[in-house]
Amino acid sequence: MLVLRLLDAKGYGYNRMVTLPTQRTQYESDGFLLVPSLLPADLVSRAVAGMDAVRRGEYNTGRAPQPSPWRPGDDPNQLCKIEQPQFADTAIRDLVSSPILGEMAAAITGASMVQAWWVQLLYKPPATPDLNAKTNVGWHQDRAYWGAWEEGSELFTAWVALSDVREGCGPMRFVRGSHRFGLLPEGDFFEQDIDRQQSAIRLPDGAAWDEVPAILPPGGVSFHDRFTLHGSGPNTSGRPRRSLAIHLRTERSRPVDDTRQGLTEFIDDTSLCPVLHQR
Numbered sequence: 001m002l003v004l005r006l007l008d009a010k011g012y013g014y015n016r017m018v019t020l021p022t023q024r025t026q027y028e029s030d031g032f033l034l035v036p037s038l039l040p041a042d043l044v045s046r047a048v049a050g051m052d053a054v055r056r057g058e059y060n061t062g063r064a065p066q067p068s069p070w071r072p073g074d075d076p077n078q079l080c081k082i083e084q085p086q087f088a089d090t091a092i093r094d095l096v097s098s099p100i101l102g103e104m105a106a107a108i109t110g111a112s113m114v115q116a117w118w119v120q121l122l123y124k125p126p127a128t129p130d131l132n133a134k135t136n137v138g139w140h141q142d143r144a145y146w147g148a149w150e151e152g153s154e155l156f157t158a159w160v161a162l163s164d165v166r167e168g169c170g171p172m173r174f175v176r177g178s179h180r181f182g183l184l185p186e187g188d189f190f191e192q193d194i195d196r197q198q199s200a201i202r203l204p205d206g207a208a209w210d211e212v213p214a215i216l217p218p219g220g221v222s223f224h225d226r227f228t229l230h231g232s233g234p235n236t237s238g239r240p241r242r243s244l245a246i247h248l249r250t251e252r253s254r255p256v257d258d259t260r261q262g263l264t265e266f267i268d269d270t271s272l273c274p275v276l277h278q279r
């Protein structure tokens with residue numbers, strides 16, 4: 001990928017990238033792709049401030065996020081997962097709407113339309129000796145949670161690093177090639193004993209467990225397929241690990257029975273669920 005640095009109409013710097021054909025091939029073959037430099041620093045630093053505001057319960061749009069596993073005032077030592085934070089904060093909304101994300105997503109999938117249909121704010125605090133603090137993300141495949149979409153729908157995720165995500169930060173880890181394993185029954189986002197869980201996962205015959213950490217600087221992005229097995233361990237860095245998981249779809253997707261409920265409830269409102277790319 002080649003990245004060109006340009007200014008938009010408001011004077012914000014942004015990256016324009018030229019995708020190499022090998023990146024699409026790599027995404028198709030591995031089930032994920034790491035793009036270490038994609039989003040500009042100003043967009044990222046505004047989104048970090050937005051993340052802190054949303055965690056405090058301050059919503060500059062006047063609208064709250066969707067009901068979430070973590071709410072303002074909850075234990076700061078637990079994994080903080082807030083659903084649809086772009087409803088609540090304009091800086092997060094700007095980042096989620098970033099056309100460069102859509103361009104990259106379209107380049108690796110060959111799609112003519114890319115929409116952000118659901119977003120999760122993920123803040124993994126530094127690990128503490130508190131045994132009740134749950135900060136791991138168990139091995140899982142996103143498709144297991146996305147039954148609101150028809151079978152075969154092209155759904156995937158852009159995971160945007162908002163902090164420097166190194167090995168010690170509990171980076172997301174992908175199992176290379178697992179998007180071809182089919183849906184595995186042992187997946188569970190909320191499982192904390194990820195080593196025990198891994199040993200219980202039965203791989204298809206001939207498949208190997210080849211784990212890759214998503215090491216990314218702020219503004220780096222990983223893309224992963226809905227069937228790619230992934231999870232993350234404790235953050236021992238002493239600093240919070242910050243990210244946004246932006247769940248994407250292409251024109252090759254359809255809600256079950258074409259209804260709008262649960263995870264598909266908001267897709268017709270493109271101010272909340274922006275279309276990032278349209279050819």
Ligand SMILES: O=C(O)CCC(=O)C(=O)O
Pocket residue numbers: 122137142157159171172230231232243245
């Ligand atoms: O942030 C993590 O560790 C896991 C995120 C995740 O499960 C996802 O983006 O699909």
